[in-house]
Amino acid sequence: MRTVNTSPNGQCLTLHPKAAVSVYYVRMRYRLRFLWNATKGHRLTPWRSPYLLWRIETYTGVKMKEIGFLEFWEFMWRERYELWGFLKWTGEMERWIHPKPKGS
Secondary structure (H helix, E strand, O other): OEEEEOOOOOOEEEEOHHHHHHHHHHHHHHHHHHHHHHOOOOOOOHHHOHHHHHHHHHHHOOOHHHOOHHHHHHHHHHOHHHHHHHHHHHHHHHHHHOOOOOOO
């Protein structure tokens, strides 16, 4: 059995290992959906995505025109924990906006 924080009020629940894997994939789906939408038109070259460049510009103050391949990946590596937290938050907001129907 594994303890996983799955409730909105922060309580830890004990889950069967298969259920814990299921929770992981549900959470990951929302994170990947955000990344897929954020890189529209630039899936293989995310450092060219105007949306991601704009987000980096507003976060760091570095102008979009100055962000290239190396600057993009340096930022991603340096801020990876904060970015992971942001993706977690977007998943929580997605689930809050589009809740599962009762009985599902």
